[in-house]
Amino acid sequence: MSTTTTLRHGEHTLEVTIVADGEALRGHVGDRTVEARRLPASAPPYATAGASVQEITFVSADRTHHATVVRHRDRILVALRGRTYVFTTGSDGAAAHGSVGTGKIAAPMPGKIIAVSVQVGDRVTSGAPVLVMEAMKMETTLTADIDGEVTRVTAVAGETVDAGVVLVEITPA
Amino acid sequence: MRRVLIANRGEIAVRIVRACRTLGLESVAVASDADRTALHVLAADRMVAIGPAPARESYLNVPALLEAAQTSGADAVHPGYGFLAENASFARAVEAAGLTWIGPPADAIATMGDKLAARVAAAAAGVPLVPGSEIAADDSARVAREAAALGYPLLVKAAAGGGGKGMRLVRTADALPGALEAAAREATGAFADGRVYLERLLEPARHVEIQVFADRHGTAVHLGERECSIQRRHQKVLEESPCPIMTPALRAAMADAALAITRAVGYVNAGTVEFLLDAHGRFYFLEMNTRLQVEHPVTELVTGIDLVATQLRVAGGEPLGFSQADVTFRGHAIEVRLYAEDPEAGFLPSAGPLFAWREPAGPGIRVDAGVAAGMTIPVEYDPMLAKLAAWGPTRDVAIARLRTGLGDTVALGPSTNLAFLADVLDHPAFRASETHTGFIDAHLHPWRQATPDVHDAALAAALAATSAQPLAGGSSTSATLPTPWERLGAWRVGA
Numbered sequence: 001m002s003t004t005t006t007l008r009h010g011e012h013t014l015e016v017t018i019v020a021d022g023e024a025l026r027g028h029v030g031d032r033t034v035e036a037r038r039l040p041a042s043a044p045p046y047a048t049a050g051a052s053v054q055e056i057t058f059v060s061a062d063r064t065h066h067a068t069v070v071r072h073r074d075r076i077l078v079a080l081r082g083r084t085y086v087f088t089t090g091s092d093g094a095a096a097h098g099s100v101g102t103g104k105i106a107a108p109m110p111g112k113i114i115a116v117s118v119q120v121g122d123r124v125t126s127g128a129p130v131l132v133m134e135a136m137k138m139e140t141t142l143t144a145d146i147d148g149e150v151t152r153v154t155a156v157a158g159e160t161v162d163a164g165v166v167l168v169e170i171t172p173a
Numbered sequence: 174m175r176r177v178l179i180a181n182r183g184e185i186a187v188r189i190v191r192a193c194r195t196l197g198l199e200s201v202a203v204a205s206d207a208d209r210t211a212l213h214v215l216a217a218d219r220m221v222a223i224g225p226a227p228a229r230e231s232y233l234n235v236p237a238l239l240e241a242a243q244t245s246g247a248d249a250v251h252p253g254y255g256f257l258a259e260n261a262s263f264a265r266a267v268e269a270a271g272l273t274w275i276g277p278p279a280d281a282i283a284t285m286g287d288k289l290a291a292r293v294a295a296a297a298a299g300v301p302l303v304p305g306s307e308i309a310a311d312d313s314a315r316v317a318r319e320a321a322a323l324g325y326p327l328l329v330k331a332a333a334g335g336g337g338k339g340m341r342l343v344r345t346a347d348a349l350p351g352a353l354e355a356a357a358r359e360a361t362g363a364f365a366d367g368r369v370y371l372e373r374l375l376e377p378a379r380h381v382e383i384q385v386f387a388d389r390h391g392t393a394v395h396l397g398e399r400e401c402s403i404q405r406r407h408q409k410v411l412e413e414s415p416c417p418i419m420t421p422a423l424r425a426a427m428a429d430a431a432l433a434i435t436r437a438v439g440y441v442n443a444g445t446v447e448f449l450l451d452a453h454g455r456f457y458f459l460e461m462n463t464r465l466q467v468e469h470p471v472t473e474l475v476t477g478i479d480l481v482a483t484q485l486r487v488a489g490g491e492p493l494g495f496s497q498a499d500v501t502f503r504g505h506a507i508e509v510r511l512y513a514e515d516p517e518a519g520f521l522p523s524a525g526p527l528f529a530w531r532e533p534a535g536p537g538i539r540v541d542a543g544v545a546a547g548m549t550i551p552v553e554y555d556p557m558l559a560k561l562a563a564w565g566p567t568r569d570v571a572i573a574r575l576r577t578g579l580g581d582t583v584a585l586g587p588s589t590n591l592a593f594l595a596d597v598l599d600h601p602a603f604r605a606s607e608t609h610t611g612f613i614d615a616h617l618h619p620w621r622q623a624t625p626d627v628h629d630a631a632l633a634a635a636l637a638a639t640s641a642q643p644l645a646g647g648s649s650t651s652a653t654l655p656t657p658w659e660r661l662g663a664w665r666v667g668a
Contacts, residue, residue, distance in 0.1 A: 005635040009627060016635035027635065029628045036632065045640075048547040049526035053585075054640060056633040065626075067633035070528040070585045076638060078630040079529065082580035083592045083622060085630035089638065108521055110552045114358065132355075136522035136556050139359050 007076065007087040014087075025058070036060040103146045103170035109163045111135030113155045118168060122150045130168045131155050148172045174249045174273055174489040176201060178242045179217065180263075181253030182232060183543030184559060185465070186213030189251050192481035201245040203238060205231035207551040212543055221245050226553045232256045235263055239270050249273035249488065251481075255555065258464040259286050259335065275488040277463045281438045285461040289332050289370055295458040298433040303449060303457040305372035310353060316371065320349055323373045329353055331360035332368035335462070337407030339363060342374065375457065377609035378449040380404065381416050382462075383431035384472045385444050386483060388493040393435050395428040396472050396480075397502050402608040403597055405520050410590070410613075411597055412468035413507040414475045416450075417568060417606035427456055434461060443469075443484050449610075467510070467560070470539055474506035474564040505571045508562035509579070509594045513550045513587035516620050522556040523587035525549060530585075533578030537564040537571070550587050558584060561594075568606070572598055592622045 004017045017028040020038075027034040039057040046053050051072035058065050070077040078085040114132040118124060124144040133140050148170040155167035176199040179186045186202060190213065193200040202217035207226035214220045221241035224231035231237065233256055242250060250267045252258040258276065261283035267274045276282070285291045289309060292302050304323060309332055310316040320327060320343075329352045331339025339360030341352035353369060361367035379402045387393035400416035401409040415424075431446035438461075445466050447459040469480045478500070487493065513523045530546040542559035550556065561578055565571035579595045597603055600616055609615075624630075 003635075003639045005638050007631050007634055009624070009631065014627075014631045016631050018632075018635055018639060025636075027632045029631050029635075032628055034628065034632055038636070048528055049549065051526070051528045052637075053529045053546075054637045056636050056640075058632070058636070060629065060632075065629050065633065067630065068529050068531065068583045068585060069633055069637035071637060072528065076634040077528070077585045078634050078637075079531075079583040079585050080626050080630045080633065082582060082595050083624070083626065083630075084585060084589065085624065085627060085634070087631065087634045108518070109524060114362070134362065136524070136552060136554065139355070140519070140521060 009087050034060050104166045105168040106166045107161045109135050112160050113157050116155045118150045176247045177249045178247035179251050180238050184541045185253040187216045190216040201247050203241050251275040254464050277442045281440050282463045285463045298437040300430045300458045303372050306370035309368040326374040328372045329356040329369050333364035333366035340407050375449050378451045381450045382445050382447040385435045387440050388487045390492045392493045394497045396476050402610050405613050411509045414471040470562045471506040471508045475502050504566045505568040506564045507571045507575050508560050511558045512590045513556040515588040516590045516593040524552040525587050527586040531583035533581040537574045538578050
């Protein structure tokens with residue numbers, strides 16, 4: 001049996017093909033081949049908050065790998081040796097992460113707008129502060145991600161906003 | 174004292190429940206609407222709902238807390254840290270309601286809570302201060318002159334401050350007005366007191382604090398020091414005891430200074446006197462924290478003294494039960510704070526469901542956690558998930574144990590600083606005890622998570638993606654994690 005999964009990790013795309021023969025399996029991860037033997041899971045899988053959680057254990061190159069894997073929508077989170085690896089499946093999985101230089105300044109998380117320092121028509125340079133938010137009791141300054149002109153400001157000081165809401169739009173100069 | 178209301182949440186509320194239980198006291202948890210299924214609620218003997226999720230309507234809501242104490246029949250209140258722990262009017266209100274306040278006298282809280290008044294008190298006790306303002310910065314021309322006299326870089330700090338809130342680092346004169354405004358605004362929001370003042374930035378310096386404890390019978394002792402130099406956003410992320418460069422003479426001098434302040438303000442119960450220690454072994458008073466510290470476990474690990482149980486006993490009127498000569502220090506302890514935050518994005522807090530959670534274990538490992546798998550990390554509160562600590566006979570052994578423990582820890586859901594903490598422990602400068610308050614900026618900024626095992630992780634992800642899908646439902650191999658209330662309900666019904 002052979003299955004191929006496309007995973008995005010940051011800017012990289014990894015094609016993982018698994019050829020399984022009982023417990024023995026061969027994985028092709030990118031240009032690497034991993035011969036592995038799968039071990040029974042140490043705990044049964046469970047579902048919580050819309051996610052599935054599994055323990056995945058396999059032996060490769062005489063080394064035991066014990067990972068905890070969460071699948072939540074198009075994201076797969078893997079905990080392995082104290083580090084978390086975030087993969088996305090699907091074609092546009094990477095779009096949500098690392099939105100560099102779009103001119104759309106969005107709330108990174110739910111919180112309250114403390115102060116808005118730009119208005120429509122202002123010229124801003126990348127890195128200039130545009131507003132201050134408070135979330136989890138800490139103030140965070142959001143900055144322009146491109147040079148340009150502020151063409152839309154929806155943020156209002158004192159209002160609470162959800163994560164992902166675009167607060168300021170900047171059109172490239 | 175028979176039943177203790179814990180006016181807090183998260184890991185510290187769980188910690189206080191444990192201390193209550195060891196002394197045979199009952200515990201009452203309070204919960205906002207966001208915390209009905211939180212770990213501290215499950216841990217305590219009783220629970221009282223106190224209001225909506227925003228802290229000012231629940232954990233900062235004095236009338237609701239006093240009413241909760243009354244309806245639950247509590248006769249004492251432990252404030253934990255944060256929230257109302259250093260609020261003198263809350264301490265007075267608790268005592269006015271006929272309840273025992275598990276903390277220092279309200280007057281001592283008020284004096285030390287005003288950082289400017291604290292500087293005056295420390296100076297009067299003969300303790301050296303960090304050079305800085307005598308009065309609040311309310312006149313911009315005078316402040317500019319004062320800043321020029323102190324020299325840049327300097328810190329703008331909130332008179333009512335704590336936890337890095339209302340604090341700004343200013344490197345040049347043109348940044349001063351903006352920093353004053355931002356600090357005052359943050360301080361007003363956090364403390365309803367916008368007064369700020371200036372302090373010279375001493376760097377490189379270590380943050381070293383002395384744990385003190387006093388009873389109502391005139392005994393005051395110190396429990397040694399903690400070094401807490403590893404900080405981000407002016408908040409501690411790693412603490413250890415002893416300070417790796419401590420000498421008996423320096424410890425004695427710092428402890429004498431801390432105890433002089435303690436006695437000068439008529440202090441009772443647990444407190445911490447914070448100092449900066451410069452490269453020449455000179456120390457300067459920063460502030461006194463009139464409460465239990467987040468990092469109290471490292472002191473417990475090296476002294477064997479249960480600080481929270483001692484707080485409860487002292488508040489009940491008992492003598493400390495030990496003298497300075499009885500306090501001995503054994504081995505080395507290190508604690509790290511596991512936060513739901515993104516170290517790659519300026520340590521921005523993260524929130525949301527915690528899908529998977531596994532705590533480390535093993536010799537010398539101690540975990541103080543406020544979360545469990547399946548819980549949602551609320552956006553309303555501090556994003557700390559747990560404190561992970563290790564004790565060892567030497568610093569190297571403590572580091573090795575803690576580093577191993579971090580590798581065993583699983584926290585999947587929000588972004589966390591787990592890998593960042595491992596990189597701190599692995600850093601050669603940390604191993605060499607070359608720590609100072611600018612450590613993270615100097616060595617780990619900007620920080621990107623290394624991905625040494627990405628191919629193995631990808632294989633695990635693909636194996637999970639192609640395994641039987643537990644979400645499909647009806648599979649005999651899958652289960653739904655019960656909510657904590659379901660677990661609690663079954664336990665109560667079955668009991």
